[in-house]
Amino acid sequence: MDWLLEPLTYDFLVRALAVTTVAAVVCAVLSCWLVLIGWALMGDAVSHAVLPGVVLAYVFGAPFALGALVFALLAVALIGGLRDSSRLKEDTAIGVVFTTLFALGLVLISVTPSQTDLTHILFGNLLGVATADLVQVLVLAAAAVGVLVAKRRDLTLFAFDPTHAFAIGLSPRRLSALLLGLLAVTTVMALQAVGVILVVALLIIPGATAYLLTDRFSRMLLIAPVVAGVCAVVGIYASFYLDASPGGVVVLTMGSVFALVYLFSPRHGVLLRRRKRAVDAARKPAARKPAARKPAATSPEGTRA
Secondary structure (H helix, E strand, O other), rough: OOOHHHHHHOOHHHHHHHHHHHHHHHHHHHHHHHHHHOOOHHHHHHHHHOOOHHHHHHHHHOOHHHHHHHHHHHHHHHHHHHHHHHHHHHHHHHHHHHHHHHHHHHHHHOOOOOOOOOOOHHHHHHOOOOHHHHHHHHHHHHHHHHHHHHHHHHHHHHHOOOHHHHHHOOOHHHHHHHHHHHHHHHHHHHHHHHHHHHHHHHHHHHHHHHHOOOOOOOHHHHHHHHHHHHHHHHHHHHHHHHHOHHHHHHHHHHHHHHHHHHOOOOOOOHHHHHHHHHHHHHOOOOOOOOOOOOOOOOOOOOOOO
């Protein structure tokens, strides 16, 4: 019990634990749709594109979340505009936009005089989370989860069959914009936990892990946040006793769980599938060879002339 309770005697660690758990759970819920649709690269793009917004917010004295949200929405709009108005495919548009905006953020960090270590934006600053930051994360998390719960049926139909969604009167374009807006809000919320570089892990790994554990989307929406929440708690405790980076340890814990599921999942585990194929091959009876035909018997007299 002392081992479990000692970290909770530090207020900064309690706040870090709360922020990480909330951010991980909300990102995990959204990651189910991202993995299903195939928007992993989109999550990476939005998480990196917010960097200049955070730096500019610091320069003008505005809340970091406001600047990050503005540039997240800007990145989504630019990607959609490039995709719809040129020959470029979506992955190419994503690569152009997010690398350019991320480079802009790095340049702004290098030329901005600051008494604050702005590299915390890149790698997170969990142990420096203030009470106001915790309130901000809780508000954004409640808003994102509320919209996801309210529109879960429409978003699920859009993920599985956009054509059918359009046929029954839903707008795939609006649902896509809604999901991208939620991605922007969730990314801003998770920045406090692990920073720009590692936030994509929270947006992808839990959904990918749940996808390997079940074939039903309703169960996937339950498994992903449970896995993310447990990994967040374990990662924070491990970082405390190892004296390591909290955000990095949390993501490493999620990656380790994904590796175990990838190998040993009852439905889609690589090792278990190979073992099952080997057992099936051993049980399969060997094909019987056809018996050789005997030559026809001839009479002693032989054939008549």
